[in-house]
Amino acid sequence: MENVLIRKLYRETDELLGKDIEISGWIKTLRASNKFGFIEINDGSFFKSIQVVFEESIENFKEISKLPISSSVQIKGKFVKTDGAKQPFEIQATDIILIGKSDASYPLQKKRHSLEYLREIAHLRPRSNTFSAVFRVRSIAAYAIHKFFQEQDFVYVNTPIITGSDCEGAGEMFRVTTMDLNNLPKNDEGKIDVKEDFFGKETNLTVSGQLNAEIFALSHRNVYTFGPTFRAENSNTPRHAAEFWMIEPEMAFAELKDYLDNAEAMIKFVINYVMEHAPEEMEFFNQFVDKGLFQRLNNVLNSDFGRVTYTEAVEILEKSGEKFEYPVKWGVDLQTEHERYLTEKVYGKPVFVTDYPKEIKAFYMRMNEDGKTVAASDLLVPGVGELIGGSQREERLDVLERKIQENGLNKEDYWWYLELRKFGETKHAGYGLGFERLIMYLTGMSNIRDVIPFPRTPGNSEF
């Protein structure tokens, strides 16, 4: 008898009904009289559990009747229809083999636990309904992203994690070293001799793979990264983590509009894919985590995303009559309150804001004809604010060199980035999507710590 996944019982019900089957799993609930009992078994392959009925005829009836929650068992029996019951089918057990009896101190008893408490037991929380669903959706969404890009022949590039350069000239970084901190090598001047370090120079954890991805856009045309990135900012907010995953597509022979078109199609593809491949999980989120979830996601699927220039957006905000905490005028960076007002009140759907003042954007973003704005765009979505940031990249060598200088950066540090413009420059564009932000958006979970298996934040590196 082959051991079948509980997922299969739900997905291939008709083929299996009436058959003798074997499953393995963990006890979610158990109640028993002295004649018979019911067990809800979950094996982790599926969001839902399966009901098992057992009777006193089974050999170890008494032992099984008293098993604590989370004990692991192997069950043989018949898979049958149950007319009129809450569950349309169940297993009538003929054998229940105890694999591992759980300790009665198992912390995830039936009562509800706070998300804060569950973070402290990150080794057990994936067994709870909420996190079983979150991490299955995370996996399916990751695959959807790969599928979206691969089906269009984008090349997946693993950009380096340890880096000798600071991509954006900003953002606090984690230092990576093999030097003995208790006995740091010093040079003749008494300064730390980084030549003695593993890489012979100062190295840090990457904040973005974009500049490296540009290399590959200019060789393989359409590429994307999907990997971990790091920020050492000491910020304790529900939206920031020190370690998170980013998707950074980069396209050659492409302008700002191509980024917007690609990003809009990608977001819709991922939502559709997750809705289709995790309907039980999504139903759960819509019912118990975020009651407006389906409405919000369906609205995204059925809308053409709005597109508005920064200049127009500022005019809209100024004329809105809305009292903002941070006053808005041309030249200032938009705050979350402005972003949410635009996407929620003005558009009621996702909106790309384009062509920001050059002063508030990074040096590599392409200068527009007006000399004041750059071909950058952020995607704002209801309920969240900024979900994606990106731009057309400055491909003109002379303009790029000037921008590097104006930004107080060191031209020599960007020698290879500049050479990309020397040997067959082309227009190209790309964007960055924070994967955890996307998962929060897809699930309605409101804290980034609850969509990362083992979150890293100031003071937290457990597990």
Next chain:
Amino acid sequence: MENVLIRKLYRETDELLGKDIEISGWIKTLRASNKFGFIEINDGSFFKSIQVVFEESIENFKEISKLPISSSVQIKGKFVKTDGAKQPFEIQATDIILIGKSDASYPLQKKRHSLEYLREIAHLRPRSNTFSAVFRVRSIAAYAIHKFFQEQDFVYVNTPIITGSDCEGAGEMFRVTTMDLNNLPKNDEGKIDVKEDFFGKETNLTVSGQLNAEIFALSHRNVYTFGPTFRAENSNTPRHAAEFWMIEPEMAFAELKDYLDNAEAMIKFVINYVMEHAPEEMEFFNQFVDKGLFQRLNNVLNSDFGRVTYTEAVEILEKSGEKFEYPVKWGVDLQTEHERYLTEKVYGKPVFVTDYPKEIKAFYMRMNEDGKTVAASDLLVPGVGELIGGSQREERLDVLERKIQENGLNKEDYWWYLELRKFGETKHAGYGLGFERLIMYLTGMSNIRDVIPFPRTPGNSEF
């Protein structure tokens, strides 16, 4: 007129022949008389280039005739058959628009360059034939791995990169810190006060996600990781890098045999997928990089992998009469020479060696009945040696606690790992596959530095 990818010209030839089309790309070669000329254009979407014919009738004939290699152009013209020519089709240009004229100092001229030299220009080498192929195959292989696991409903888990614990109690690690090395915070005793560091304790880059993956196997049953891992060993070999990607599947309710079956199916799936989706690249590798490649890969596809216990393997080696540099006897770890002898000479196909002496394997591997060996297995493949390592995991709390003690490890450091055995233990098994080793195996490339976009090795963190 829509801009089409050159890939499309090769893959959807029949639909496009005879049509007016537009492409963009970089000039790979150009030769012109004063009447007409030929350009090989590559746009990075496909391994092969497309030939463009242009005549003096085009507006900027003289300028185009003299363009340096690697200049970027946009071409409009008719896509036509070319009877009898080396290439079965070409584009007859009506317009050629210069996008970016390359500098004549472009280092990748037609002559052959050494792989060592190309590593120094990692920002340009993806444009060469070899690296165009390597990195497209790497991308396709990565997707094949996701596809293999996702189609069996394995859950993709992102285990942490920054970690407060050392998984295997071995392996040199990179320290991660935000402390100012020039002004390290000290405590009352004059020692470095790690409480002042970002995470409030010493943290490092992960060497393996396995222990974390086990958490998810015991909640989601079948899971896998696919992410970067790090080793700070100062080793300069063609097979070692400080930063590399690993795939670590982990399955609950599974024994050693289940790992072997899964790994064998996975390797075959990936080879098949890459052969099917990158035939031009694989043909190139077989012809120019490793003449035995197809034979080797087909042999893998058509073989049932061998399975032999360590004890039997040692007997075979002892009786072989072969002179080994390192003598072999029961209890010693197998060296690459032994591994290659077994897989190449004895089996002539991949072989799993199982049940190694406990002394030479990690503490978490499951003790066998004999009390001397553990349920571990390495997969050895011809031409490479070890490709995969894995084991059934020790699920028995008392045995695991004893092993932790015997290995001189600190029980408290493994509190959550031990608790997994307390709350519904099950047999489970998993393995680790070094992604770069797999790419080397798939392409015949012999240096790990040539299958990583931007390799990190001692002294090298450029780009």
